[in-house]
Amino acid sequence: MNDELPAALGRRHSYYAIGPDSPIDDRQIGKLAETALALSPSAFNSQSGRIVLLFGTGHKRLWDMILEALRARVPADKFGQTEKKIAAFAAGHGSVMFYDDWAAVEKLQRDMPSYKDAFPTYAAHAAGMLQFVVWTLFRDAGLGASLQHYGNLIEAEASRAWNIPASWRLVAQMPFGSIQSEPGAKQKLPASETLRIID
Numbered sequence: 501m502n503d504e505l506p507a508a509l510g511r512r513h514s515y516y517a518i519g520p521d522s523p524i525d526d527r528q529i530g531k532l533a534e535t536a537l538a539l540s541p542s543a544f545n546s547q548s549g550r551i552v553l554l555f556g557t558g559h560k561r562l563w564d565m566i567l568e569a570l571r572a573r574v575p576a577d578k579f580g581q582t583e584k585k586i587a588a589f590a591a592g593h594g595s596v597m598f599y600d601d602w603a604a605v606e607k608l609q610r611d612m613p614s615y616k617d618a619f620p621t622y623a624a625h626a627a628g629m630l631q632f633v634v635w636t637l638f639r640d641a642g643l644g645a646s647l648q649h650y651g652n653l654i655e656a657e658a659s660r661a662w663n664i665p666a667s668w669r670l671v672a673q674m675p676f677g678s679i680q681s682e683p684g685a686k687q688k689l690p691a692s693e694t695l696r697i698i699d
Contacts, residue, residue, distance in 0.1 A: 508640045512632075513686075515644025518592040518677035523642035526555055526594070532637045533596065540630040543622035544612075548604035549630040550668055552597040561661065562597070562654075562673065563590035569653035589648065592677030596634060596645075597658070600627055603667035627671045638676055645676035 522529065533551050542548060554562055567586045574582045589595075605623050609616040631647055638645050651658075651670035658670065 508636055512636045512639045513644075513683045514646040515639075515676075515679055515683060516588055516646055517680035518588070518644045518646075518675065519680050520591060520593050521678035522593045523678070526553075528641070529553065529594065529638075529643075532641060533634060536630060536633040536637055540626065540633045542626035542629075543619070544608055546604050546608055546619075546623070546626065548601050548623050549626055550599035550601050551630075551634070552599065552662060552664070553594060554597065555594040558662070559592070559594045559675075560590055562595050562658065563587075563675070565654045565657050565661075566650045566673075569650070569657075573653075589646075589675035592675040593643070594676055596674040596676065598627060598631055598634075598671045598674070599664070599668040600624075600671055601665070601668050603665075606667075631672055631674065634674065638674075642679070643676045644679035645674050648673045648675065 530553060533553055537547075537549060537551060540549060563586055567583065567590075570582050570586065571579060600623050605619050608619045608622075612619075635645055635647065649672050651672065655670040658664065659666075659668075664670075
């Protein structure tokens, strides 16, 4: 077996210490996102995943939005820690905003009503695969990233700010940038607890 893909998968981690630089230019980052969208699978080829890439002031604006939304929810005596965490994400080179286009999901529900209740779950599966593909491609290109979930706090404001179509639903955010330090190793459960092979 060719070991390039397992090696690339093994390098993907949650990088929280990221910086403003990038080993590749923004056009190449856009091509990686385009590749991920083209290669990620989706149920019935629905292709419901959408990506918005933010650089520069757009990236900073996203994390300012999130910080202000959290300010209204986090107790003042704990806000310093929250502010530090958000500042670490804002320190990156850019952010990926992952969306599901609910118009694609609803079309499948109309076209195949017997599967209607399952299509939101299928869309969630496709979204997770798209996020993983982007994450792995970015790390393979030398970018560190992590996956964050603040969409419920800022979706409406972000939609207004960047003229997002009404049918797009915000799923996750991925700040990325130059790798400032490697994360510590995480303990993995043994295969004896997670894998069953049956003849």
